[in-house]
Amino acid sequence: MFPLNILLVEDSESSALAYKSYLSDYNVNISHDMYNAVLALEQHQPDLLILDVQLPDGNGIDLVQQLRDAGAQFPIVVITSDSSVELAVEAIKAGADDFLEKPFSGSRLKTTVSNMLEKARLSELVTTYEATSHREGFEGFIGSSLIMQGVYHMVEAAAPSNATVFITGESGTGKEVLAKAIHDTSPRRNAPFVAINCGAISKELMESEIFGHVKGAFTGANTTRAGAAAKANGGTLFLDELCEMDLELQVKLLRFLQTQVFRPVGSDNEQQVDVRIVCATNKDPAQEVKEGRFREDLFYRLHVISIELPALRERGQDVMQIAEHFLKSYAAEEAKPFESFSADVERLFQKHVWPGNIRELQNVIRQIVVLNDGVEVSPEMLPLQFRNVTIADAPVATKQTNAQIIDMPAQVSDVLPLWKLEQLYIDRVIQLADDNIPKAASLLEVSPSTLYRKQQKRD
16 A cells, blocks of 8 residues: 655745654655645645645645635645634634644644544545435435435345344334334345334233233133234344343243244244344343343344444434424424424524434424424424523524523522533534534634643543
8 A cells, every 4th residue: 555645835944854754654745835835736636735834935824725715625734833823713714624833743743644634534435435325315214314324224235134133222213114124125025024112011921922822821811812923924023122021031032033933822832933033222232231131142142233223413414304304294284384494493403412312303393383383493483492402502602693592500509610611612512513623623713732632631
């Protein structure tokens, strides 16, 4: 593999040679002024540009702006002896990815370069994957986020197999929808899909629900009844909230998984079936094994293909895609004129953590449609949890209103230390900037190095 190419633009020859020695793992080309830097860029696009601000024939920030205006995508690191916050913000706004203040150590330069190149590599992978695998939805799912593209791909890869699939994810993320998607894209699609929620049925009745029973097997068993395993023959048996299953029944389930043979409750006769097992839990199954609530042998028998469903708060713009789908559906159902969400509502939805995930979003939209009238959903129509916002999830203040939306302490016990308040605010801005420190620094009008130092101090 060839070393990555770096163009270093630095008017001081001694400094340039020192920086080049720090970056011995890379192919570093040096230009000492703007003119020669532009010539070098015209001849070959580097993997990374390191650019001094003060050059003999121009300002490096102007070159950054020109490159970004021309569509250059490679990362740019600006270096300068001027440590002013204003200059750092100017560089970041022009399109620089990071800002280094002289003097800096060789390790600091190497870390910055390594981070920028890795970020560029991942960004390229994301762009390529999105370009080749972009779907607005899939088999009952709505959403085009990259994380969901990965889930869609996993479903397509797992569906043709008979291997057991273990789905994990928070409550309300759509685990049954995922199980049905696996079934519907598999060779078993024309056979039954049977779902059982192991957390909703008492342990005394669970065995009968899965394996069935014969007449007279227990009090109330007035007829012979087929269980889910028999009903799913040839198809898929979905066991939701599996970690809620009683330990004694886990033993019988393990035997069934190994042999595809079961005995209905109260019967002396065994039955053979052909079913594929898909199971799910909103708990950490490995932790349940560690705590003794889930059998280790059953866990490894089931944990063949693992798919984790992301929480709604991790899915970016999918939140609004799903919300718009529910709004259209419920508006039609209730004969209401709703068509869209206001910009303020969109901001609140994007910043809400959605502890109930898609199920919570669905309930929120239904409540809005049922209790209100209008074409556009406005903030005053939202449930109470969206009105009592805190510093961590409040809408960002706009220049037009100059409003500062934070919860002011009502009493002494509510007061936060200033350092904690700053920490919360910085964390939220970094989150809004998609973990892009230079972008967050630009929004906060501070140097990226300032944020790096604050983060390192906490670590």
